[in-house]
Amino acid sequence: MNSPLHIPVLKNEVINHLNIKPEGVYLDCTLGAGGHSKEILKKLNSSGLLIGLDADETTLKPTHTRFSVFGSSQFSLHHANFLYFPDILKKLNIKKVNGIILDLGLSSMELDQKDRGFSFQNIGPLDMRYNKKNSTTASELLNKISLIDLKKIVKLYGEEKNYSKIAKSIKQYVKNDKMKTTLDLKEAVLEVIPKKKSNKTLARVFQSIRIAVNDELNILKETLKNIKKFLKRNGRVVIISYHSLEDRIVKQFFIKHSKVCICPREIPICVCKKDPPFRIISRKPILPNNTEILKNRKSRSAKMRVVERT
Numbered sequence: 001m002n003s004p005l006h007i008p009v010l011k012n013e014v015i016n017h018l019n020i021k022p023e024g025v026y027l028d029c030t031l032g033a034g035g036h037s038k039e040i041l042k043k044l045n046s047s048g049l050l051i052g053l054d055a056d057e058t059t060l061k062p063t064h065t066r067f068s069v070f071g072s073s074q075f076s077l078h079h080a081n082f083l084y085f086p087d088i089l090k091k092l093n094i095k096k097v098n099g100i101i102l103d104l105g106l107s108s109m110e111l112d113q114k115d116r117g118f119s120f121q122n123i124g125p126l127d128m129r130y131n132k133k134n135s136t137t138a139s140e141l142l143n144k145i146s147l148i149d150l151k152k153i154v155k156l157y158g159e160e161k162n163y164s165k166i167a168k169s170i171k172q173y174v175k176n177d178k179m180k181t182t183l184d185l186k187e188a189v190l191e192v193i194p195k196k197k198s199n200k201t202l203a204r205v206f207q208s209i210r211i212a213v214n215d216e217l218n219i220l221k222e223t224l225k226n227i228k229k230f231l232k233r234n235g236r237v238v239i240i241s242y243h244s245l246e247d248r249i250v251k252q253f254f255i256k257h258s259k260v261c262i263c264p265r266e267i268p269i270c271v272c273k274k275d276p277p278f279r280i281i282s283r284k285p286i287l288p289n290n291t292e293i294l295k296n297r298k299s300r301s302a303k304m305r306v307v308e309r310t
């Protein structure tokens with residue numbers, strides 16, 4: 001892996017908000033280069049454990065090597081989609097953890113590697129899978145999807161207003177057997193959009209297809225449902241998202257599951273006796289400051305939200 005190492009976003013904020021107990025068990029659902037995990041490991045004593053998951057197998061070995069300064073019994077790294085974190089915990093015989101972090105999306109190593117096909121700024125195969133063992137690449141998806149479904153993807157996951165023109169152009173490229181590389185996709189988009197702001201449109205279209213290839217939003221929703229069962233009392237969940245679709249899902253989930261009373265307003269005394277599983281720690285999302293954004297431009301869209309298990 002020759003790309004520069006991923007710089008962990010909101011590193012201090014993540015660590016402060018996880019309230020790390022030295023003997024605790026922490027689950028990093030998006031290990032990446034291990035930037036956040038490494039900081040967690042520094043705070044653990046010999047009874048503590050860090051469990052790291054990543055859907056991208058290529059990230060595990062270098063991160064494992066980077067962690068060799070810590071005792072091997074201090075961490076346990078797994079090639080797994082975070083959707084399956086309950087299975088990993090079961091395998092490790094762990095019922096509940098003290099804290100969970102999800103730093104969503106892709107790492108800068110993945111973005112920079114040409115052969116992964118995530119970036120319109122590189123030329124490479126149109127792949128976009130986090131897990132190379134999954135069956136459908138972006139190219140395969142675009143080749144088999146209907147025009148109607150493609151329009152939906154670009155509109156909903158890319159929040160792109162020119163979705164119709166773009167989807168039609170992509171399908172025209174498919175018809176001409178020309179949808180195999182990032183350059184093919186880039187050209188199909190550029191053909192039908194105004195040149196001004198084209199980078200923003202390209203970013204949105206590439207994002208929309210990446211979300212579809214990896215089923216990112218459904219996986220996030222399903223994973224959130226499982227978290228309360230596996231988090232100890234007063235344990236914290238920290239989630240960093242990088243676009244409004246993810247942040248909306250996280251925000252709405254946290255609000256819904258931290259509501260103390262859901263009685264209709266007309267009822268003067270609470271009858272629902274609702275005992276919410278979470279309490280919100282950060283009402284407003286926590287954002288990187290200007291210094292961090294200057295050092296790491298990729299952090300600029302980050303939004304971090306935190307809840308605590310009641």
Ligand SMILES: C[S@@+](CC[C@H](N)C(=O)[O-])C[C@H]1O[C@@H](n2cnc3c(N)ncnc32)[C@H](O)[C@@H]1O
Pocket residue numbers: 006007008009029030031032033034035036037053054055056059080081082083103104105106107108110130219
């Ligand atoms: C933003 S990076 C995390 C960077 C990490 N926090 C660090 O400091 O190095 C996101 C990572 O999550 C992984 N990922 C994305 N979706 C995943 C999923 N559903 N399950 C497991 N890993 C996932 C990506 O492969 C990537 O390595």
